[in-house]
Amino acid sequence: MKIPISVLVLIHNRNQEVLLLERADRPGFWQSVTGSLDEIDEPLERAAIREVAEETGIDIQALPLGALQNLHHAVEYDIYPSWRYRYPPGVERNTEHWFALEVPPSAAIRVAPREHLQYVWLPYKEAAQKCFSHTNRDAILRFYDNLSALK
Template sequence: MYKLPKSVLVVVHSGERVLLLERRQPPGFWQSVTGSLEPGEDWHAAAVRELGEETGLAPDGLVDTGIVNRFPIHPAWRSRYAPEVQENEEHVFALALPAPVPVRLDPAEHRQACWLPRQEALRLASSWTNQAAIRRI
Protein backbone atom coordinates (compact mmCIF):
# COMPACT_ATOMS: atom_id res chain seq x y z
CA MET A 1 0.00 0.00 0.00
CA TYR A 2 1.36 3.41 -0.94
CA LYS A 3 1.77 6.29 1.50
CA LEU A 4 -0.54 9.29 1.22
CA PRO A 5 1.24 12.40 -0.12
CA LYS A 6 0.17 14.31 2.98
CA SER A 7 2.40 14.77 6.01
CA VAL A 8 2.91 16.71 9.20
CA LEU A 9 6.02 18.46 10.47
CA VAL A 10 6.18 19.07 14.23
CA VAL A 11 8.85 21.50 15.43
CA VAL A 12 9.56 20.81 19.09
CA HIS A 13 11.35 23.67 20.81
CA SER A 14 12.25 25.13 24.17
CA GLY A 15 13.34 28.74 24.24
CA GLU A 16 16.14 29.02 21.68
CA ARG A 17 16.70 25.25 21.45
CA VAL A 18 15.14 23.01 18.80
CA LEU A 19 14.85 19.22 18.78
CA LEU A 20 16.16 17.52 15.63
CA LEU A 21 16.23 13.81 14.81
CA GLU A 22 18.66 12.06 12.48
CA ARG A 23 16.95 9.51 10.23
CA ARG A 24 18.44 6.07 9.67
CA GLN A 25 17.93 6.47 5.92
CA PRO A 26 19.38 8.41 4.34
CA PRO A 27 22.20 8.85 6.88
CA GLY A 28 22.87 12.46 7.78
CA PHE A 29 19.27 13.54 7.09
CA TRP A 30 18.18 15.68 10.05
CA GLN A 31 14.63 16.83 10.64
CA SER A 32 11.97 17.68 13.15
CA VAL A 33 9.25 15.14 13.93
CA THR A 34 7.52 14.25 10.67
CA GLY A 35 5.35 11.61 9.09
CA SER A 36 2.58 10.81 6.66
CA LEU A 37 -1.11 10.78 7.40
CA GLU A 38 -2.81 7.41 7.56
CA PRO A 39 -6.08 6.84 5.65
CA GLY A 40 -8.96 8.63 7.40
CA GLU A 41 -6.65 10.51 9.78
CA ASP A 42 -6.83 14.29 10.15
CA TRP A 43 -3.81 16.60 10.35
CA HIS A 44 -3.91 17.13 14.12
CA ALA A 45 -4.33 13.42 14.86
CA ALA A 46 -1.34 12.65 12.62
CA ALA A 47 0.79 15.24 14.44
CA VAL A 48 -0.15 13.75 17.82
CA ARG A 49 0.57 10.21 16.61
CA GLU A 50 3.92 11.08 15.00
CA LEU A 51 5.03 13.07 18.06
CA GLY A 52 4.32 10.06 20.28
CA GLU A 53 5.84 7.49 17.92
CA GLU A 54 9.03 9.44 17.22
CA THR A 55 9.75 11.00 20.62
CA GLY A 56 7.40 9.63 23.28
CA LEU A 57 6.39 13.23 24.07
CA ALA A 58 2.84 14.14 25.11
CA PRO A 59 0.99 16.55 22.77
CA ASP A 60 0.04 19.00 25.55
CA GLY A 61 0.32 22.45 23.97
CA LEU A 62 0.60 21.21 20.36
CA VAL A 63 -0.31 24.07 18.00
CA ASP A 64 -1.27 24.04 14.33
CA THR A 65 0.75 26.94 12.92
CA GLY A 66 -1.40 27.26 9.79
CA ILE A 67 1.72 26.86 7.63
CA VAL A 68 1.19 24.56 4.64
CA ASN A 69 4.01 23.56 2.29
CA ARG A 70 4.08 21.72 -1.03
CA PHE A 71 7.27 20.14 -2.28
CA PRO A 72 8.57 17.41 -4.59
CA ILE A 73 8.95 14.05 -2.85
CA HIS A 74 12.58 13.34 -1.90
CA PRO A 75 14.17 10.65 -4.13
CA ALA A 76 15.07 8.56 -1.06
CA TRP A 77 11.33 8.05 -0.35
CA ARG A 78 9.92 8.15 -3.90
CA SER A 79 9.16 4.41 -4.00
CA ARG A 80 6.81 4.71 -1.01
CA TYR A 81 4.28 6.67 -3.08
CA ALA A 82 2.10 5.80 -6.08
CA PRO A 83 3.97 6.28 -9.37
CA GLU A 84 1.84 9.26 -10.45
CA VAL A 85 2.40 11.13 -7.16
CA GLN A 86 5.09 13.80 -7.45
CA GLU A 87 4.35 16.24 -4.61
CA ASN A 88 3.65 16.14 -0.91
CA GLU A 89 1.46 18.51 1.12
CA GLU A 90 2.86 19.23 4.60
CA HIS A 91 1.12 20.94 7.53
CA VAL A 92 3.38 22.44 10.20
CA PHE A 93 2.75 22.13 13.94
CA ALA A 94 4.77 23.37 16.92
CA LEU A 95 5.24 22.16 20.47
CA ALA A 96 6.86 24.51 22.99
CA LEU A 97 8.29 22.88 26.11
CA PRO A 98 9.49 24.66 29.26
CA ALA A 99 12.88 22.91 29.03
CA PRO A 100 14.62 20.39 26.75
CA VAL A 101 13.77 16.85 27.82
CA PRO A 102 15.08 13.41 26.84
CA VAL A 103 13.10 11.71 24.08
CA ARG A 104 12.45 8.06 23.26
CA LEU A 105 13.47 7.20 19.69
CA ASP A 106 12.42 4.30 17.51
CA PRO A 107 15.87 2.89 16.61
CA ALA A 108 14.47 1.47 13.35
CA GLU A 109 13.63 5.02 12.20
CA HIS A 110 16.15 7.38 13.84
CA ARG A 111 19.83 7.26 14.82
CA GLN A 112 19.88 10.08 17.36
CA ALA A 113 18.16 13.16 18.73
CA CYS A 114 19.74 16.50 19.63
CA TRP A 115 18.51 19.68 21.26
CA LEU A 116 20.33 22.38 19.32
CA PRO A 117 20.55 26.16 19.43
CA ARG A 118 18.16 27.59 16.82
CA GLN A 119 20.94 28.74 14.44
CA GLU A 120 22.63 25.34 14.53
CA ALA A 121 19.29 23.61 13.96
CA LEU A 122 18.73 25.86 10.93
CA ARG A 123 22.07 24.78 9.46
CA LEU A 124 21.53 21.08 10.19
CA ALA A 125 17.87 20.68 9.13
CA SER A 126 17.92 18.89 5.77
CA SER A 127 14.75 20.27 4.19
CA TRP A 128 13.89 23.83 3.25
CA THR A 129 10.42 23.45 4.78
CA ASN A 130 11.94 22.43 8.12
CA GLN A 131 14.36 25.37 7.99
CA ALA A 132 11.49 27.77 7.20
CA ALA A 133 9.41 26.39 10.10
CA ILE A 134 12.31 26.75 12.55
CA ARG A 135 12.77 30.38 11.44
CA ARG A 136 9.07 31.18 11.97
CA ILE A 137 8.58 29.47 15.33
Protein backbone atom coordinates in the same frame (compact mmCIF):
# COMPACT_ATOMS: atom_id res chain seq x y z
CA MET B 1 1.54 3.24 0.05
CA LYS B 2 2.09 6.59 1.71
CA ILE B 3 -0.43 9.40 1.44
CA PRO B 4 1.22 12.57 0.06
CA ILE B 5 -0.06 14.70 2.95
CA SER B 6 2.18 15.05 5.97
CA VAL B 7 2.84 16.95 9.16
CA LEU B 8 6.05 18.56 10.40
CA VAL B 9 6.19 19.16 14.14
CA LEU B 10 8.77 21.65 15.34
CA ILE B 11 9.52 20.62 18.92
CA HIS B 12 11.03 23.46 20.93
CA ASN B 13 11.52 24.65 24.49
CA ARG B 14 11.43 28.03 26.21
CA ASN B 15 15.22 28.32 25.83
CA GLN B 16 14.76 28.73 22.05
CA GLU B 17 16.21 25.28 21.43
CA VAL B 18 14.83 22.97 18.77
CA LEU B 19 14.85 19.18 18.83
CA LEU B 20 16.32 17.50 15.74
CA LEU B 21 16.39 13.80 14.93
CA GLU B 22 18.95 12.02 12.74
CA ARG B 23 17.31 9.75 10.17
CA ALA B 24 18.22 6.06 10.44
CA ASP B 25 17.82 5.53 6.69
CA ARG B 26 19.97 8.58 5.87
CA PRO B 27 22.69 9.14 8.51
CA GLY B 28 23.68 12.79 8.60
CA PHE B 29 20.17 13.93 7.61
CA TRP B 30 18.65 15.85 10.52
CA GLN B 31 15.02 16.86 10.80
CA SER B 32 12.07 17.67 13.02
CA VAL B 33 9.34 15.11 13.60
CA THR B 34 7.58 14.41 10.30
CA GLY B 35 5.13 11.87 9.04
CA SER B 36 2.37 11.17 6.57
CA LEU B 37 -1.28 10.72 7.37
CA ASP B 38 -2.19 7.09 8.06
CA GLU B 39 -5.61 7.53 6.44
CA ILE B 40 -6.79 10.17 3.98
CA ASP B 41 -9.34 11.46 6.51
CA GLU B 42 -7.01 11.41 9.54
CA PRO B 43 -7.17 14.85 11.18
CA LEU B 44 -3.86 16.71 10.93
CA GLU B 45 -3.66 17.28 14.68
CA ARG B 46 -4.14 13.57 15.34
CA ALA B 47 -1.34 12.78 12.88
CA ALA B 48 0.93 15.28 14.66
CA ILE B 49 0.16 13.76 18.08
CA ARG B 50 0.75 10.23 16.75
CA GLU B 51 4.02 11.08 14.99
CA VAL B 52 5.44 12.88 18.04
CA ALA B 53 4.62 9.87 20.24
CA GLU B 54 6.06 7.38 17.73
CA GLU B 55 9.27 9.29 17.03
CA THR B 56 10.10 10.82 20.44
CA GLY B 57 7.99 9.07 23.07
CA ILE B 58 6.47 12.43 24.09
CA ASP B 59 2.83 12.16 25.17
CA ILE B 60 1.28 15.46 24.08
CA GLN B 61 -1.84 14.74 26.15
CA ALA B 62 0.34 14.95 29.30
CA LEU B 63 1.53 18.48 28.40
CA PRO B 64 -0.33 21.69 29.20
CA LEU B 65 -3.29 22.50 26.99
CA GLY B 66 -2.11 24.54 24.01
CA ALA B 67 1.41 23.04 23.95
CA LEU B 68 0.71 21.81 20.41
CA GLN B 69 0.00 24.64 17.98
CA ASN B 70 -1.28 24.28 14.46
CA LEU B 71 0.73 26.94 12.63
CA HIS B 72 -1.88 27.03 9.84
CA HIS B 73 0.80 26.91 7.19
CA ALA B 74 1.37 24.29 4.52
CA VAL B 75 3.97 23.91 1.82
CA GLU B 76 4.06 21.68 -1.22
CA TYR B 77 7.36 20.18 -2.29
CA ASP B 78 8.81 17.61 -4.68
CA ILE B 79 9.27 14.19 -3.11
CA TYR B 80 12.89 13.07 -3.45
CA PRO B 81 13.05 10.63 -6.40
CA SER B 82 14.69 7.99 -4.16
CA TRP B 83 11.61 8.07 -1.87
CA ARG B 84 8.85 8.11 -4.52
CA TYR B 85 8.52 4.30 -4.46
CA ARG B 86 6.74 4.73 -1.10
CA TYR B 87 3.86 6.60 -2.79
CA PRO B 88 1.28 5.58 -5.39
CA PRO B 89 2.55 5.60 -8.99
CA GLY B 90 2.79 9.08 -10.46
CA VAL B 91 2.81 10.90 -7.10
CA GLU B 92 5.71 13.35 -7.09
CA ARG B 93 4.61 16.09 -4.67
CA ASN B 94 3.72 16.18 -0.99
CA THR B 95 1.80 18.75 1.05
CA GLU B 96 3.34 19.33 4.49
CA HIS B 97 1.38 21.00 7.32
CA TRP B 98 3.37 22.73 10.07
CA PHE B 99 2.86 22.41 13.82
CA ALA B 100 4.91 23.56 16.81
CA LEU B 101 5.12 21.82 20.18
CA GLU B 102 6.58 23.45 23.28
CA VAL B 103 8.00 20.98 25.79
CA PRO B 104 9.89 21.53 29.04
CA PRO B 105 13.69 21.72 28.63
CA SER B 106 13.91 18.54 30.71
CA ALA B 107 11.55 16.54 28.45
CA ALA B 108 12.64 12.92 28.10
CA ILE B 109 13.17 11.89 24.47
CA ARG B 110 13.03 8.27 23.33
CA VAL B 111 13.84 7.95 19.62
CA ALA B 112 12.28 5.23 17.49
CA PRO B 113 15.35 3.17 16.50
CA ARG B 114 13.88 2.12 13.14
CA GLU B 115 13.42 5.79 12.21
CA HIS B 116 16.17 7.72 13.98
CA LEU B 117 19.70 7.20 15.25
CA GLN B 118 19.92 10.01 17.79
CA TYR B 119 18.59 13.40 18.75
CA VAL B 120 20.05 16.77 19.62
CA TRP B 121 18.75 20.04 21.09
CA LEU B 122 20.19 23.07 19.31
CA PRO B 123 19.67 26.83 19.41
CA TYR B 124 17.08 27.48 16.72
CA LYS B 125 19.44 29.13 14.20
CA GLU B 126 21.87 26.21 14.43
CA ALA B 127 18.99 23.75 14.15
CA ALA B 128 17.75 25.49 11.00
CA GLN B 129 21.22 25.25 9.45
CA LYS B 130 21.53 21.54 10.33
CA CYS B 131 18.24 20.49 8.67
CA PHE B 132 18.63 18.74 5.34
CA SER B 133 15.16 19.85 4.24
CA HIS B 134 14.62 23.43 3.13
CA THR B 135 11.00 23.26 4.30
CA ASN B 136 12.14 22.21 7.78
CA ARG B 137 14.67 25.05 7.85
CA ASP B 138 11.98 27.48 6.71
CA ALA B 139 9.54 26.22 9.37
CA ILE B 140 12.05 26.87 12.16
CA LEU B 141 13.04 30.32 10.95
CA ARG B 142 9.47 31.39 10.20
CA PHE B 143 8.29 30.21 13.64
CA TYR B 144 10.95 32.21 15.48
CA ASP B 145 10.55 35.25 13.20
CA ASN B 146 6.83 35.25 14.06
CA LEU B 147 7.60 34.94 17.79
CA SER B 148 9.96 37.93 17.58
CA ALA B 149 7.32 39.96 15.76
CA LEU B 150 4.83 39.29 18.58
CA LYS B 151 7.19 40.65 21.28
